[in-house]
Amino acid sequence: MSAELVVRGLVRRFGGTPVLDGVDLAVPAGECVALLGPSGSGKSTVLRLVAGLDTPDAGRVHAGGRDLTGLPPERRGTAMVGQRPRLFPHLSVLDNVAFPLAVAGRRRREARAQAAGHLALVGLADLAARRPATLSGGQEQRVALARALAASPAVLLLDEPFSALDPGVREEMHRLLADLRAAVAPTVLLVTHDRQEATVVADTVAVLLDGRIAQAGPAEELHTRPATLAVSRFLGGANEVPGRVEGGAHVSALGRLALPVPVAAGPGVLVVRQEAVAVTGPGDDADATGTVTRVTPRGARRRVEVATPAGPLSAEVGPGLAPAPGSAVGLVLPVAQRWVVPCPDAQRAEG
Amino acid sequence: MTRAAPLRRRAGVAPRVALALVWLALPLVPLVLWAAADRWSFPALLPTAWGLTGWRQAADQGAAAALGRSVLLGLVVAALATPAGAMAGRALALHRVPARRLVEGLLLAPVAVPPFAVVMGLTTLTLRAGIPGTVALVCVLTVSALPYTVFVMRSAYTGYDVGVEEEARTLGAGPRAVLLRVHLPLAAPALATAAFLAFLVGWSDYVVTLVVGGGQLVTLPMLVGALSSATGNDAVVAAVSLTAVLPPLLLLVATALLARRGAR
Numbered sequence: 001m002s003a004e005l006v007v008r009g010l011v012r013r014f015g016g017t018p019v020l021d022g023v024d025l026a027v028p029a030g031e032c033v034a035l036l037g038p039s040g041s042g043k044s045t046v047l048r049l050v051a052g053l054d055t056p057d058a059g060r061v062h063a064g065g066r067d068l069t070g071l072p073p074e075r076r077g078t079a080m081v082g083q084r085p086r087l088f089p090h091l092s093v094l095d096n097v098a099f100p101l102a103v104a105g106r107r108r109r110e111a112r113a114q115a116a117g118h119l120a121l122v123g124l125a126d127l128a129a130r131r132p133a134t135l136s137g138g139q140e141q142r143v144a145l146a147r148a149l150a151a152s153p154a155v156l157l158l159d160e161p162f163s164a165l166d167p168g169v170r171e172e173m174h175r176l177l178a179d180l181r182a183a184v185a186p187t188v189l190l191v192t193h194d195r196q197e198a199t200v201v202a203d204t205v206a207v208l209l210d211g212r213i214a215q216a217g218p219a220e221e222l223h224t225r226p227a228t229l230a231v232s233r234f235l236g237g238a239n240e241v242p243g244r245v246e247g248g249a250h251v252s253a254l255g256r257l258a259l260p261v262p263v264a265a266g267p268g269v270l271v272v273r274q275e276a277v278a279v280t281g282p283g284d285d286a287d288a289t290g291t292v293t294r295v296t297p298r299g300a301r302r303r304v305e306v307a308t309p310a311g312p313l314s315a316e317v318g319p320g321l322a323p324a325p326g327s328a329v330g331l332v333l334p335v336a337q338r339w340v341v342p343c344p345d346a347q348r349a350e351g
Numbered sequence: 352m353t354r355a356a357p358l359r360r361r362a363g364v365a366p367r368v369a370l371a372l373v374w375l376a377l378p379l380v381p382l383v384l385w386a387a388a389d390r391w392s393f394p395a396l397l398p399t400a401w402g403l404t405g406w407r408q409a410a411d412q413g414a415a416a417a418l419g420r421s422v423l424l425g426l427v428v429a430a431l432a433t434p435a436g437a438m439a440g441r442a443l444a445l446h447r448v449p450a451r452r453l454v455e456g457l458l459l460a461p462v463a464v465p466p467f468a469v470v471m472g473l474t475t476l477t478l479r480a481g482i483p484g485t486v487a488l489v490c491v492l493t494v495s496a497l498p499y500t501v502f503v504m505r506s507a508y509t510g511y512d513v514g515v516e517e518e519a520r521t522l523g524a525g526p527r528a529v530l531l532r533v534h535l536p537l538a539a540p541a542l543a544t545a546a547f548l549a550f551l552v553g554w555s556d557y558v559v560t561l562v563v564g565g566g567q568l569v570t571l572p573m574l575v576g577a578l579s580s581a582t583g584n585d586a587v588v589a590a591v592s593l594t595a596v597l598p599p600l601l602l603l604v605a606t607a608l609l610a611r612r613g614a615r
Contacts (some may be wrong), residue, residue: 051521073520075527080521086514090536100522103532151522 002028002187003064003154005050010059012045019045022213023059025189027155027204032181032188033216034193034202038234041208043191047157051188052079063154063187079148080157083164085140087132092130093143094119100151103341118146119253121183122176138169143261158190162197174200195235207231224272227340232271232341238303238314239277239333241270246268250340253310254288260336268340276337277315279304279329281321284328288313295322306331379596385589391514403588414574414591421554421570422598424492429546429551431493436500436545443501444508462498470562479480488564492556497551503548507541540609547606551599571595 010023019042027033037043048054050061052073061068064165068076079100087096095102098115101107122142132140141161148156162170174197181188192198198205201220206216214234215227226232229240243252250257250270257270282289290308297303302322303313306329313331323329385391386405388398439458442448470491477487519533535542557572566573571594579588 006566051517052515053520072525073517074523074525076521077523078521079523080518082514082518084512084514086512088515088519088533088537099519099524099532103519103522103524103528147522157521 001329002030002185003066004062005187006062007046007050008060009066010046010049010061010063010249011057012042012049012054013057017020018211020049020056020059023208023211023213025206025213025216027187027189029064029187030127030181030185031204032177032190032202033204033206034190034192034198035206035208036192036198036234037208039193042211043193043208044109044159044225046208047080047159047189047191050076050155051080051157052076062278066154074123077151078157079151079153081144081161083160085137085144086130087140087143087147089132091132092128093124093130093132093135096132096143097147097150099147099194104151113147115146115150118150119143121180122146137165138172141173143166145176145180149180149186153186156186156188158188160192161190163192163194170197177201177299206273207234209234216328224276224337226271226341229269229271229341238274239270241310241313242267243270243310245340245342246300250338254308257287257333257338258335259338259340263340263341266342268342270333271339271341272333272337274303274333275316277313278334279306279315279317280332280333282330285332287333288331289328290331292323292325292327292329295325304329362614379593382589382592382596385585388586388589405588406583408584408587409590409594412574412578412587412591413569414571414594416610417569417571417574417591418594418598420568421572421595422543424489424556424560424568424570425550425552425554427489428492428496429549431489432496432500432549432552433491433542433546436497437504437542438599439497439501440504440506441508442604444506444511445513458501459498461495466495466558474562474565484563484565484567488560488568491559491563493549495556495559496552498551499548500545503545504538504541507538511537543606543609547602550602554595556600560589 003246005025005027007023007025010020011018012020023046025035025046035043035046037329045054048173049056050068052068052071056069059069063077068078074340087093088099092100094112094115097118098108098111101111101114103239106114108342110179112141115289116125116128122145127135132143135143144161162173165173173195177188178201180186190198190201202219204216205222205271207222207229215222215231222231223237224233226237227236232240241250241254243250243260245251245263245265247265248259248262250259250268252270280286288306288308288310290306290313292304293307293312294305295302296305298316300319301316304321304322305316306313308331315331355545370528384398387401387403389402390400390403443451443455448454473487473491477484515537516529516533519529524532555572556570557576560570560573561576571591575588575591575595576583578591
């Protein structure tokens with residue numbers, strides 16, 4: 001039932017200002033793409049346009065080779081689960097899940113039997129007779145997922161479905177989503193502002209910045225090889241060393257640093273994820289040396305900020321490994337983790 | 352604690368409900384007594400002769416037919432004013448309405464204007480225009496009922512999440528299915544309240560029925576008016592009055608039960 005979703009050149013303006021300015025996006029059949037963007041970036045608008053709840057000013061939406069643009073929502077086969085579960089309060093849990101089957105014209109008994117199967121899929125078979133008002137937030141969202149799957153959608157649209165849940169419940173829901181994907185392999189487009197959620201849940205992450213897809217790819221690629229400084233910064237990248245590429249190396253205030261892959265010569269900003277940077281003594285083969293200015297806890301890890309000749313650089317270290325503020329340290333930027341974002345001036349202007 | 356709370360709340364509510372019922376029932380006591388009295392001479396505390404003569408006379412005066420006309424008038428007014436009020440209320444609560452204050456003021460105006468004043472002018476107008484009295488009556492009463500239905504429905508739609516309807520659309524429900532399976536069930540308690548109020552406007556009207564209706568339509572209030580001014584027979588007036596009081600009370604109970612079911 002799942003189909004490939006293709007979005008081309010989607011434009012949506014609100015009062016003249018374009019919120020979406022030519023969004024291109026593809027979700028292969030049975031895969032999960034996370035649309036990641038800051039709040040107000042228009043990611044929910046993308047979903048509403050795909051679902052047919054809003055009309056684009058330009059662009060087209062295709063699913064499984066069918067042009068959906070202009071079709072009413074009920075004829076698109078794009079079930080949506082939002083941040084609020086929006087269960088029908090007047091129906092039992094089972095009849096909520098049976099709703100899409102009932103409106104599709106199934107007999108009541110058949111619809112309920114099938115709905116019971118979907119309810120079992122989300123692990124709530126024993127709550128079938130309950131009213132939505134008696135459920136917890138996590139249970140409501142499970143029912144909403146079951147209801148959406150009962151519509152056997154060509155594409156399942158998830159609009160920040162887990163962001164209102166407690167962290168523990170959210171992780172449970174991530175596991176549930178993984179199980180559901182293994183069981184019924186729906187095509188999923190997930191919108192989220194949570195970078196971690198995007199990387200946990202999706203095969204591909206698409207970053208929506210300034211009304212366009214700034215970059216799409218596997219989560220690791222986005223983090224270690226960002227296309228622009230804006231993407232790097234949005235994904236939390238802290239280290240930017242301006243300089244130039246000359247003869248396969250990056251030349252900056254840090255000196256000449258070899259690059260793992262060939263890069264065209266010219267101005268470029270070296271970026272290295274802080275998670276990849278190692279802290280050593282000031283001597284031992286450090287790529288940069290400097291003084292620790294600040295140490296801030298990041299959960300179990302610590303962020304160490306170091307003042308270097310090329311400006312502040314950061315490293316994240318495990319528990320008990322952080323040097324004291326004021327001490328002189330060396331930083332190792334592993335060759336494989338070095339990446340250069342070209343054209344610093346153009347990028348700066350944008351960021 | 353969570354188990355005990357509703358019990359305690361119920362215990363506190365019961366006496367208050369009882370008081371409210373007494374408050375409602377008290378004025379009806381003499382009415383009930385009169386309706387069951389064949390004779391009730393002045394100093395006696397209770398009727399001096401019990402009997403159903405009043406009811407028999409009421410039946411002879413056409414009370415049954417008047418009851419039917421009143422029910423019909425109430426239902427027609429409710430059937431017209433409720434959907435109109437629901438649509439206006441939904442628009443006011445959920446959509447951008449141009450000149451909102453003006454629209455709200457116009458919809459509320461029939462409550463603020465004394466009906467007697469308007470009705471006199473309207474009669475002349477409808478007579479000149481050749482509109483049948485009953486049609487004019489239904490129109491005027493529907494407009495009088497609109498403020499109640501509009502504002503009941505507006506406050507109901509203010510707490511209504513249109514997202515639920517959008518959700519239903521993405522699940523494959525067309526506009527008709529959304530209306531029948533989502534919108535109407537969710538609005539049902541408010542619709543019942545609005546319809547009840549509109550019914551009462553038609554049911555209890557006297558002035559408009561008399562003047563605009565030109566006395567063609569003899570409803571229960573008309574009968575009560577005619578009997579109480581003409582016969583001086585308190586028993587028959589009491590019987591007809593009781594007939595006029597009971598249906599709304601029954602409807603009130605039904606509406607309250609429906610609203611409670613909707614709230615669950």
